[in-house]
Amino acid sequence: MFDSSGLTEELLAVYRTLLQKPELGRGSRLSELAAELHQTENETARDLQTLRELGFLVPSWIEGVEYPLDPSLTFGRLAARRQQEIEALSNELRSDQLAADRFTADLANFLVQRTTRDVEILEGRALANQRMQRFKPKKSIWGINQADRVVNMDPHVLPDRPHLERGIEIRYLYSEAFWKRPGAPEFVHLLTSLGGTVRIAPSVPFRLVIFDDESAVMGIDPDDHTVGAVVHHSRAVVRLAMELFLSMWDRAMDPLNEERWAKEGGINAQEAEFLRLLVHGATDEQVARKLGVSMRTVRRIAAKLSEQVGASGRFELGVRGGSAGVGGLAPVPGSGW
Known part of the structure; x- marks a missing residue:
């Protein structure tokens, strides 16, 4: 239960035995202590050294003799040492978190700066x-x-x-x-x-x-x-x-070199574009914006083309306009539409 502190069950067994039989703490009785623990002398000597390092064994004023400290003292020291280790680890974690936050912030700032360079919004x-x-x-x-x-x-x-x-x-x-x-x-x-x-x-x-x-x-x-x-x-x-x-x-066409953009018996480029937009489902408002004309002009074009092909409404005009060559409404060569 104290493995995280380095205090294994084997070490606890040695410590418990010395608490119960302190006379076995004499160096001369190492073999007896090993036999009590069912260990070799080398194993017992190693465990004793670990207990010394943990502060569970201290030398007595009598040469060659050491004794185990009271458990309330030893476990208190052990808990204090573990608390120090935990606090040190917490400090390291906080430091790491701050470093991670700085790294993340730097990356976010880089991405924001890059986005800012790539896109400017001008309201x-x-x-x-x-x-x-x-x-x-x-x-x-x-x-x-x-x-x-x-x-x-x-x-x-x-x-x-x-x-x-x-x-x-x-x-x-x-x-x-x-x-x-x-x-x-x-x-x-x-x-x-x-x-x-x-x-x-x-x-x-x-x-x-x-x-x-x-x-x-x-x-x-x-x-x-x-x-x-x-x-x-x-x-x-x-x-x-x-x-x-x-x-x-x-x-597109050069207006200074192209005097007419229509073919005799056909329609001009603007009217052909009107039909193309109509076939693709554009509203009158969208047609007016794309052609750069008023709603009145859009209605005038629609009326002219409807009369030309005998269409009774907007939908019928779109259908007929979408059929190449029907009613002479095929787009003019060179208009590109």
Whole structure:
């Protein structure tokens, strides 16, 4: 029962015998003590040495004689020593726990810092705009832009002008609705005259700006850019953003070289995109956002196409529009949709 303290049953047997027969504590009577314990003399001598180390045996004032201390004293000392060992172990455990906590905290801090570097959340349009101004691209700016209102802009204060003058490649992709806004053609001519490139797609999914091949900025809420933006620095996310951009870019058209995007007897690219979104179950609100047009324009397109194929409702128009070549509604070659 005291094995953890080093006091085995064999040692207790020796101690008990000496307590009961203290005369056997004389060194000259080692053989008698061994016989009493049914041990060899070497085994008994070894046990006696252990009891001395534990403080259970002390020498007497008579030379060659040692006696066992009273059990209340010996076990009290043993308990005190064990308590010290327990306290020392507790201190070691606390120290280890503190070290483990520091290690865990350092790792968590590293992960948080890494996450912070990989993702920036910019709540509100003002904060997002401030962050955009701090980007210092070295190679390129690629942007998917929705059809915002276009205003007359002084060529000398064009925000992209300093980038273009430094040789930064700028590619902007807009929806067809943007090209139809007042001032849009003038803006595109100005940007291209400075070295930028603009292409037009029937619709765009959301705002996206890629700086070099290192950062991708997109809206927190794709349906409401005023909520703010998220800046991704993760290589995986940036790569996905670049693949999306290039896929749309390759299918888009140069508005300065393509005068018409429709085929005689068919439909234009915007109308083809309307049908594609309709077939995929988009609501009128989603169609309006992706095309960059008003709800009134969406209803006008729907009415025109329905009349063209004799569809009596939205569902029937979607079904007919999803069938290639039905009613002359096949998408125009070159529109990419």
